[in-house]
Amino acid sequence: MHMDEIRRELASIISAVKTRIDMEKRFGVDTITLSKPNKVTSLSLPNAVTQIETIETHVAKKPIGGKITVPTVEANGRSPDDALKTSGDQTSMSEKEQKIKLLEELRKEMMSCHKCPLGKTRTNLVFGVGNPMARLMFVGEAPGRDEDLQGEPFVGRAGQLLTKIIEAIGLKRSDVYIANVLKCRPPGNRNPLPEEIVLCMPYLIKQIELIQPKVLCALGTFAAQTLLNTKAPVGTLRGKFHEYKGIPMMITYHPAYLLRNPNDKAKVWDDMKKVRDFLNEF
Ligand code: URA
Secondary structure, three states: OOHHHHHHHHHHHHHHHHHHHHHHHHOOOOEEEEEEOOEEEEEEHHHHHHHHHHHHHHHHOOOOOOOOOOOOOOOOOOOHHHHHOOOOOOOOHHHHHHHHHHHHHHHHHHHOOOOOOHHHHOOOOOOOEEOOOOOEEEEEOOOOHHHHHHOOOOOOHHHHHHHHHHHHOOOOHHHOEEEEOOOOOOHHHOOOOHHHHHHHHHHHHHHHHHHOOOEEEEEHHHHHHHHHOOOOOHHHHOOOEEEEOOEEEEEEOOHHHHHHOHHHHHHHHHHHHHHHHHHHHO
16 A cells, blocks of 8 residues: 555544544543454543544644545534524523423423323423523433432433533533423333323423424434334434424434443434534524
């Protein structure tokens, strides 16, 4: 192989590794494991970054046919911090207040819901949380134990990962809105039953109508299949925008699945970059 080709190849490998490290850091991972035949090394991310930068400087010393470009996380010139957040500051308080009022009325209505047996076994109803003016709304499956105890969605381990995913695209948890398909915990964290979904779905539909997000993000099989009314597996649905009643909807893996399958974090990072870039376009 010609030297120039080797350098180009090396530059693209470095770029891929940097993107990967960036993603891991954003999702809160601080160690990566490098494996060679017969040798496994764990590196703290700052050390890994320093090593990569040393190699990169070395490769870049003799640029071939121009500068080596490493794709940056920010896809365009706009600050993601500003562009992705809510439109709340620009819109009138009355619209925000109106939404808060209507959401509160809906929550009160749901408090007395015993349409299915989960109303009897729940500790708390888990309504939804976040900014009523959110441009991005996440939909999960159902409360787990921690959520049932605290009455707030995504506060357990999966929730902590979701918070990191949100922060990875330059937002805070308080910028977005988070709700579930089911508002009460299925005992033992079993899967939601079809009849429970049917009975609970009107509440989620109402929440989406009130929030009016610019983008929805369905987390995992139950949210994706319910909102799209399909039986297709999440693996084939994820990674592209679908539509829910005219609202673009990204499908991605559920954070709880990611805790069990960390190798799929890169796919979720790809999906979330699409959401971030979509919101940046607005
Ligand atoms: N998993 C979900 O789908 N929702 C939660 O609120 C917590 C875990």
